[in-house]
Amino acid sequence: MEKLKEAILSVIDPGFNKPLREVNGLKHLSIESETNVVDVEVYLKDHHKHQDKVKIEIIKLVKITFKYPGIRIQVFESEYKPEGFKEIKYLAVASGKGGVGKSTVTANLAYALTRLGKKVGIIDADIYGASIPFILDMKIKPLEAYDDDFMLPLAQDNIEVVSTEFFMPKEKPLMWRGPILGRMLNHYFNGIKWNDDTDIILIDLPPGTGDVAIDVKTMVPKSKVVVVTTPHVNASNVAVKAGLGAMEIGHEVVGVIENMSYYYHQPTNEKLYLFGSGGGQTVSEKLGVELLGSIPIGMPEDSSKYVYGENDIQGKFFVMIAQKLLQLL
Template identity: 40%
Template sequence: MVTEEQVLEALRDVEDPEIHKSIVELDMVKDLKVEDGKVSVTVLVTIANCPLRNTIEHSVREALANLSGVSEIDLTIETMTDEQRAKFAEKLRGGKPAQSKPPILDMDDRILFLAVASGKGGVGKSTVTANLAVALARAGLRVGVVDADIYGFSIPSIFGIKQQRPTVINDLIIPIEVEGVKLISMHFFVPENNPVVWRGPMLGKMLRNFFGEVHWGELDVMLLDLPPGTGDVAMDVHQLLPKSKELIVTTPQKNAAEVAVRAGVMGIRTNHEIVGVVENMSYFECPGCGEKAYLFGRGGGDEVAQALRTEVLAQIPVASMDEGLQRRALFAEETPQGQAYSRLAREVIRRTGLHATVSQR
C-alpha cells in the first residue's frame, strides 16, 4: 500500500520549470492525503494563469502514475495567497531578507563574471555574448546573461524572445531561460520601442537590481553584455564586480580596433583581467570554393590583442543572409560560426579555470 512518505518522495523529483528546484523543497505541495491507493494533493503555483501550470500538472501526474500502489489521482492546482508568495520568495533567497549588497556579488569566488565589451556599437558585441553563452551552456556550464546595454538592449531579440516576460514573485524576478541560458534585460521592463532616458545613478540602480532582485539560482558563469564605450554602466560594473574578467570584441576595421583598445585599457586600469579578444565579421568564406573574402579588411583583432598584451581567441566569419541562423540570431552548432563559438567557449573555459567545473560534471 502506498504511503504519504512515498508520494512525497516521488514528488521530490518534480521541479518547478522556472526555479529548477523540487516542488516539495519549495513547499508547493499541500493537503496531501493517501487512502486505499487514492492520492489527493494540492500543488500551489505562484501566479494566476501561470503559463507553466500545465507543465507542472503533467509532471505531477506522471510522477504519481509511475508510483506503485497508486490507483487514483485527485490533483488540484491552486494559486498562492499573498502570504504564501512572500514566504516562497523568502525561501528562494535562502531565508534571508533583501540585503544592501546582492548575495550573488558575494559569490565571485564561485561564479565567473565575464564582461563583454567593445569600443563602439555595430561590431556584434551582443551577438557574440549570446552565442558564447549558448556555447558555454552546451559545454555543460550553468550560464546567466545580464543585458547591461541598458540603452541599446538587444539580447532578448537575439534569443528570439518577443512577448514573453519574466515571472515576478513579490519583488523577486525569475529570469527567462532559453537554450539553457538564464537571461535578464531592460527590454522586459520598458514599453515597447520607448527609449530609456536615465542618468548615471538610475542606471547603476537598475544594474544592482539585476543582481539583487533576480533569482539566478546556481550559476558557473555570468556574462555581462556591456554598452559600447567607457560610460556610466561600464564604470558601475567595474565598481560592483572588481574581480570580473573581460572579453573585448572588435571587427577587422582599424577604427573599430582603435576604440576597442580604449575599452580594454579601462578594464586594465580597474584591475580587470582581459581574457582575450574576439574578432567578429573577420571574413566571408565562399560556400562553394572555400575561398575567404576579407570584407572589412584584416588585422583589427591582432592590433587590439597586441595593444592589450593578450591574444585573439576567435575569428568569427560573416554569415550570408540564408546561412547558419536558426529562428533566432543564434548559430547552429554545426555551422562555421557555431564551430567558431564552440572554439571560443573552449578557450574561455581553459583560460578562466572553468575547465575544473566542466570536468566535475
C-alpha cells in the same frame, strides 16, 4: 572593547543564518580615543537586503547596551564561502563602438558554453540598446517576483536572461541619467534569483567606456572582460581604448574576439576580407592578451535565427572560443 566585540560577533547574518563570528563577518572594530565613537565594518550575505536590520541591531548594542556615544558602521557584501559553495563566474563582453556584433557574440558564446555543459545566464547591461531578448527570439513579458526581494529571470533554451526589455513598454526609448541607470544595474546584480546550478553569467556591456563598466567593476569585482572588434582599423582603434579603459578601472581583460573577420567563398575556397584584416591581432597585441578567435561572416543554417547552430562553421568557432574562455575564467 572585547565584550563589545563578542556581542557584535554574536549578531546573526540573516543571509547565512549564522553568527558573524562563523562567517568572518566582522572585519574591523575600533574606538576613537578622543570621541569614543565606535567604527565598525561588517560583511553580510545579500547585504542590500539585510543591512538595515543588522545595522539597527549593532547600533542598539553599541549605544544602548554598552553606552558608547556614537557609531560609524559600513556594510559590504560577504566574501565568506561555505563548504560546497558554488561560485558564479562573471564575464563581461565589451566593445569600443557599436555595430561590431558584441551582443550577437554574447548570445553565441552563451550557446557555445551551454553546448559544453555549462549553465549560463546573461545580464543585458547594454541598457539603452538592449537586444539580447531579440537575438534569442524571446517572448517579452514582465519578470515574476521571487521571495519578495528578488525577480526570476526569463529563459530561452535553458539560458536565463535579464534585460530592460522586460521592464519597458514596447519600443519606448530609455532616457535615464546615471543615478537611475545605477539603480537598475544594482537590481540586475543583487535582485535576480538565478538558477542554483548557474556556472557563468555573461554581461553584455554597452559600447565604449562609461558608467556601466565602472558600476560592474564595483558590483562584481572579480568579473573578467573579453573585447570584441572587427578587422577594420576604425573598430580596432576604439576597441583598444575600451580594453585599456577596462584595465584602468581594475578589470582583467582575458582576450579578444574578432567578429566579421572574412567571408568564406566556398566555390573557390577563398577568404574574402571585406572589412580589411588584422584588427583583432592589433588589439590583442596592444592589450597584451590572446586573440581567442576570428569569426567569419555568414548567416546561420537556420536563417530564421540569429544564433549559429552547432553544425555551422561559426558555431564551431564559438565552441572553440568558449573552451579557451573556460580555462581563463
